[in-house]
Amino acid sequence: MSKGTDRDFIPALRFHWLTSFYDPILRWTMRESTFKNKLVRQIQVGPGQRVLDLGCGTGTLTLLLKQAYPKAEVTGLDIDPKVLRAAEKKAENMGIDIMFHQGMSFELPYPDHSFDRVVTSLMFHHLTFENKLRTLNEAFRILKPQGELHIADWGKAQNWLMRIAFLSIQILDGFKTTSDNVNGLIPQVIDKAGFVETKETDRFMTLYGTLSLYKAKKIK
Ligand SMILES: C[S@@+](CC[C@H](N)C(=O)[O-])C[C@H]1O[C@@H](n2cnc3c(N)ncnc32)[C@H](O)[C@@H]1O
Numbered sequence: 001m002s003k004g005t006d007r008d009f010i011p012a013l014r015f016h017w018l019t020s021f022y023d024p025i026l027r028w029t030m031r032e033s034t035f036k037n038k039l040v041r042q043i044q045v046g047p048g049q050r051v052l053d054l055g056c057g058t059g060t061l062t063l064l065l066k067q068a069y070p071k072a073e074v075t076g077l078d079i080d081p082k083v084l085r086a087a088e089k090k091a092e093n094m095g096i097d098i099m100f101h102q103g104m105s106f107e108l109p110y111p112d113h114s115f116d117r118v119v120t121s122l123m124f125h126h127l128t129f130e131n132k133l134r135t136l137n138e139a140f141r142i143l144k145p146q147g148e149l150h151i152a153d154w155g156k157a158q159n160w161l162m163r164i165a166f167l168s169i170q171i172l173d174g175f176k177t178t179s180d181n182v183n184g185l186i187p188q189v190i191d192k193a194g195f196v197e198t199k200e201t202d203r204f205m206t207l208y209g210t211l212s213l214y215k216a217k218k219i220k
Contacts (some may be wrong), residue, residue, distance in 0.1 A: 009079045009104075010126040012057050014172050019082055023058055029207050036061050039121065039152050039213055040068045042201055047071035049116035054105050054139065055079075055123025059087025059098070065119070066096050075099045075115075077108070106134035113144045121152040124186065125169065125178045132180060136193030145220040149195055155203055155212025156184030166209030182209070190216045 012022045026032040039061065045051050049072050053062040056076030066074040076098060078084050084100050091098045103109045105123065118139040124132055139149055157163035163182065170178045180186065190198045195216035202213040 010173055010177065011080055012083055016082065019080075019086075022083075023060065023086075026060070030211075031204055031206055032060065035152055035202075035204050035211055035213070036064055036121065038202060039119065039150060040064050042213060042215060043069075043117055043119055043148070043150050045069040045072040045117055049073070050114065051075070051117040051119060052077060052108075052110070052115045052142070054108075054118055054120040054135070055126070056087060056100065057083045057122070059083075059090050059100065061119070061121050062087065062098055062100075063091060063094060063096055066098050073099075075101060077101045077103050077105070079104050106131050106138055108138045108142055110142045112141050115142050115147060116144055117148050117150065118143055119150040122154075124151060124153040125173060125181045128177055129180050129185075129189070132186075132189050133192060136190055136195070140193050140195065140218055143218045145218060147218045149190065149214075149216045149218070151186065151190075151214040152211065153186065153214075154178065154181040154208075155186065155200065155210050155214075157182055158203060158205065158210045162205060162210045165207060169208050186212070186214060190214065194218070 012019050051065055051072055051074050053076045056062045056078050059076055062076035087100050157166055166182050187198045196219055198216040200212050201215050204211045
């Protein structure tokens with residue numbers, strides 16, 4: 001990550017040279033299919049509805065969404081061209097039609113009220129508090145009234161073991177962006193952006209700490 005501009009981002013595994021290890025690490029050490037399938041079931045997308053996977057990375061969740069809801073229009077967005085290439089290749093190999101766009105989560109290239117669902121997995125702990133809020137403001141803007149936000153990310157540690165385990169993520173991705181997560185602040189930032197009915201719907205113990213699922217709604 002270079003320093004000092006608004007265009008900076010933390011890559012999937014912090015360093016670009018680690019990106020090709022991302023999929024196997026997630027698959028084998030993070031209970032990835034358990035929590036991503038749970039998130040997919042939680043989202044409940046109707047035919048013709050539009051879903052945005054924010055910070056889609058290598059597209060695993062984006063593909064699961066399209067497989068589960070083939071009549072929905074699924075789009076993945078990420079700032080990193082390297083992961084987007086991997087995501088496009090995976091979709092092509094599986095013969096699945098998904099649009100992938102490059103963009104920043106806090107400057108979304110979409111009009112107001114253009115999506116029914118915004119989902120994001122493991123991206124929020126890459127953002128500063130300010131950029132978490134800017135991203136949620138953008139998610140709120142592009143969602144239609146009655147649209148929903150669904151997040152999977154590191155949450156408040158369930159016990160001291162999970163708190164210690166989470167130090168591994170903090171050392172990798174930095175304390176500045178990850179502390180809001182482990183301090184349990186994600187629901188507060190979601191509310192601050194105008195969402196309602198915010199709740200933590202599930203939590204999982206992983207090798208690296210507690211992973212939480214959240215859900216919230218935009219009324220109008
Ligand atoms: C840990 S990966 C998660 C990828 C995928 N969502 C998953 O669950 O496996 C975080 C992703 O967020 C992306 N990212 C980080 N900051 C971003 C931002 N401000 N806007 C868009 N993407 C961002 C990174 O490029 C990376 O692909």
